[in-house]
Structure formats: C-alpha cells, structure tokens
Amino acid sequence: MNSVFSFARLGALLIKEFIQMRRDRITFAMMLGVPLIQLVLFGYAINNDPKSLPAALVATSNDPYTRAIVAALQTTGYYRFDHVAQSAAEAEFLISRGDVAFVVTIPADFARRVESGNSPQILIEADATDPAVASGAISTLGTVGSQALLRAQGTQEAAAEAAKGQLDVVVHRRYNPEGISQYNIVPGLLGVILQMTMVMMTSIALTRETERGTMENLLAMPSSPLEIMMGKVLPYLAVGGVQVVVVLAAAKLLFAIPFTGSMSLLLTAVLIFVLALVLLGYTISTIARTQMQALQLTFFFFLPSIMLSGFMFPYRGMPDWAQIFGEIFPLTHFLRITRAVMLKGAELPAVATEIGWLVVFVALFAGVALVRFRRTLD
Known part of the structure; x- marks a missing residue:
C-alpha cells in the first residue's frame, strides 16, 4: 500500500466532500447564486448615463x-x-x-x-x-x-x-452646485456602514449560542421569545449610535459635508433604520444553522442592496424592474432620507413616506423573527 498517495483514498475524500457540499445547501446556493446576481445586475441594471x-x-x-x-x-x-x-x-x-x-x-x-x-x-x-x-x-x-x-x-x-x-x-x-461627489457618497456611507455592521453582528446572535453550547441555558431562562429578541438586538442599537456619531463627525470635519436639515429628524430616521437592520440580522440568525451560514446569507443580502439602493450607481438609471426590486431594501429608503435632510434641508412631510417604509420593515422583520424563533426553538 502506497503511504504517500492513493487514488482510492483521494476518491473517498472527494466523495465525502461532495456529500458535505450537497448537505450545506446555503453554501451551494451562494456559489451559484452570487455570480448569477452579479451578471444580471452589472449587465442589465447598472447604467451610469440615466435616461427618462x-x-x-x-x-x-x-x-x-x-x-x-x-x-x-x-x-x-x-x-x-x-x-x-x-x-x-x-x-x-x-x-x-x-x-x-x-x-x-x-x-x-x-x-x-x-x-x-x-x-x-x-x-x-x-x-x-x-x-x-x-x-x-x-x-x-x-x-x-x-x-x-x-x-x-x-x-x-x-x-x-x-x-x-x-x-x-x-x-x-x-443642493450641490460644485458637483462634489463626496456630498453624495458620504451621506450614503452612513447607511452602508450601519447595514454592514448591524446586520452582520446580529445575524450570528443565535447561531453563536448554538455553536458555543449555551443555547440550552438560554432556553432554560424564564424569558419569552420577544424578551430574548430584545435582549439580543438592543445592545447593538447603542453600537449603532456610536457609529452614527463617528460618521457624522467625520462627514463634517473631514469632508465638510453641509448639513442643512433637522438633526432630530435625521436621528429619528437613523434609529428606525438601525432597528430594522438589527431585526433583519436577528431574522437571519433564526434561519441559519451555523455562523458561517449566517454570514453567507448576510453577504447574499448585501450585494443587491448596495447595488440597487442608489449608493454605487444612479437609482434612476436602472430599468423599471430593477427600481421596483430596489424598493424592498431598507437602505434604498434610508439613503433618500439622509441625502434629503443633510443636503436639501427637507422636513418631515418630504421624507414621511420613506420613514413609513422603514417602520414597515421594522414590523415585518420583527414578526418574521418571532415566528421563526417559535418554530425552531420552542
């Protein structure tokens, strides 16, 4: 028997790996889905010279x-x-x-x-x-x-x-007579940074408990699913508040971004947006079985969200079907609010519709998370 290399042993290892790949359906779907999404978005939806x-x-x-x-x-x-x-x-x-x-x-x-x-x-x-x-x-x-x-x-x-x-x-x-690109990008970065950190961190909230073997202790506590969910997501609201302060300070001190609107209106929108994000991350954690799966699902959400929200490419330059698809992401509505409040000085009537959509996302993600928690853990 050759102790250095054996085709039989290699074949057995390959069969084992393919079986493992078939069992991990989320990873397999990511391998096929992400390239397909990139192809469709870059090929059809992205347009740097918007018309109509x-x-x-x-x-x-x-x-x-x-x-x-x-x-x-x-x-x-x-x-x-x-x-x-x-x-x-x-x-x-x-x-x-x-x-x-x-x-x-x-x-x-x-x-x-x-x-x-x-x-x-x-x-x-x-x-x-x-x-x-x-x-x-x-x-x-x-x-x-x-x-x-x-x-x-x-x-x-x-x-x-x-x-x-x-x-x-x-x-x-x-609102931007000099055509300075930072005036458009930096307010949008507030939403992108919050989305990347809040969703990613809360998406591993429950899977981390399972992998560390502490889920049984969590379930043994006399706490309702709602209390567990709030205990998991509320600490990240404080983290999001720190990030907001850092980004707004950098926008003013480093990039001299004008702020012509109401700070209280912007902070209210930020609070609702962050709450929607942490609830979305918690919903992902009720679906994923491992932390790796949670991060993969998070990445699967990030890609179309950033591309179709109007952050990287002009929103109105996309075809109608892509604009409709982009409306399902909280980031799309939050970018409109931040740019309207910071650059245009918009008041509540001008952004009330977008804030309303963020409230809908909060209710939707909270409901789905509670239902998923009951089905998988109770």
Whole structure:
C-alpha cells in the first residue's frame, strides 16, 4: 500500500466532500447564486448615463414655442415630464422630496421674447445631489433648445438666424452646485456602514449560542421569545449610535459635508433604520444553522442592496424592474432620507413616506423573527 498517495483514498475524500457540499445547501446556493446576481445586475441594471428622468414643468402659457421646447427636451431621452406644477412652491416640494430630478420653468413672456429676438430664457433646476445624474441631461440643453425654437420659427435653414435671439438656458444645480461627489457618497456611507455592521453582528446572535453550547441555558431562562429578541438586538442599537456619531463627525470635519436639515429628524430616521437592520440580522440568525451560514446569507443580502439602493450607481438609471426590486431594501429608503435632510434641508412631510417604509420593515422583520424563533426553538 502506497503511504504517500492513493487514488482510492483521494476518491473517498472527494466523495465525502461532495456529500458535505450537497448537505450545506446555503453554501451551494451562494456559489451559484452570487455570480448569477452579479451578471444580471452589472449587465442589465447598472447604467451610469440615466435616461427618462422625471421632470416637472412650470409654465403659464401653452404657446407653440413652449410646446416645442418641452418636446425637444423629451426627444433627448433624458427628460420625462410627468409632473405639471401649478406654482413654483409645488415644484420646490417635488424636487425636495425627490419626486423629480429637474424643474423646467418657462416664463410667461417667453413667446414674446422669441418673436422679438430678445434673448428668451428658460430656467432648469437640477437635483445635483448625485452629479452623475444631472451632468448628461444638462449638457444637451443649449443646442437642443435653440434648434427647437428655430424649427418652430421656420428659420432653421438660415445660419444667421441661429445666432439671433439665441436661447438662454439658465441652469441651477441645486443642493450641490460644485458637483462634489463626496456630498453624495458620504451621506450614503452612513447607511452602508450601519447595514454592514448591524446586520452582520446580529445575524450570528443565535447561531453563536448554538455553536458555543449555551443555547440550552438560554432556553432554560424564564424569558419569552420577544424578551430574548430584545435582549439580543438592543445592545447593538447603542453600537449603532456610536457609529452614527463617528460618521457624522467625520462627514463634517473631514469632508465638510453641509448639513442643512433637522438633526432630530435625521436621528429619528437613523434609529428606525438601525432597528430594522438589527431585526433583519436577528431574522437571519433564526434561519441559519451555523455562523458561517449566517454570514453567507448576510453577504447574499448585501450585494443587491448596495447595488440597487442608489449608493454605487444612479437609482434612476436602472430599468423599471430593477427600481421596483430596489424598493424592498431598507437602505434604498434610508439613503433618500439622509441625502434629503443633510443636503436639501427637507422636513418631515418630504421624507414621511420613506420613514413609513422603514417602520414597515421594522414590523415585518420583527414578526418574521418571532415566528421563526417559535418554530425552531420552542
């Protein structure tokens, strides 16, 4: 018998390993699922040049020149006018809440200025919290608008007329006029850091007890499933509070991120978000059998969450199905809240819907965790 190498022994070890792999279904699913998710997300969902961006129109006239400008902007593929604001205040609320990426204002004397060649103007207000979203759409404005007016006047063929009465497009890059990418990334990092640490640490809460052999002691205590769950997740709320202080301090001191909104509103949203995360992690711990499985499930959740939430890539650049899928992640809603409060100075009415979704996630994860705990441990 060869003591150095034996094909028979190697074959037995391979068979054993394949049987073990078949038993560990979560690991096997991760090996097949993660590459497939990466392929689909990077291939179909990720787009750094978003098109068909929602826009609001503020116009008191319906003259041919106004219609020509609106039609020309829609033809570029960047603008989708699905809101007609009756006033500037209504348009301001839409852009502060994030319902639209642009507000196009055409003044009442626009047609008269066009016909008299007196430098007609339109105002484009762009939500520049994400510079990548606004840059492509803004770069096409001047040429497209001027050509649309010349076609409406019937003078497109005359080069001299192209210079006469040139359209003046006034662009206001709201909330981030310098186009500084850190203004968009750093507020988002608050949510990403909290998600990575809170979900990961609480996901091993119960599996750690099982692997250490202390689960029996935990079950022997005169505690209800709700009390055990609260005892497991509440300490991490304090850890999350420390992380919030560190990230906000770094955002102000290191990156000079402006903070124009209500600190109390932001902290309230952070509290609900962290509670949702720790409950999600606890839910994962009731599903996984080992700490390795818990960490694998956590990673399986992280990948689509970060990619589809609008942190790494423009949310509005994704296809409709990817945007719908992205709505199921708490991070998506939290990023909207942090950017709206910190950069736009948004108040509660503007972010109430997103906070409501976070509350729904808290209730959902808590309910699932309690049901799973009863089924597996009682």
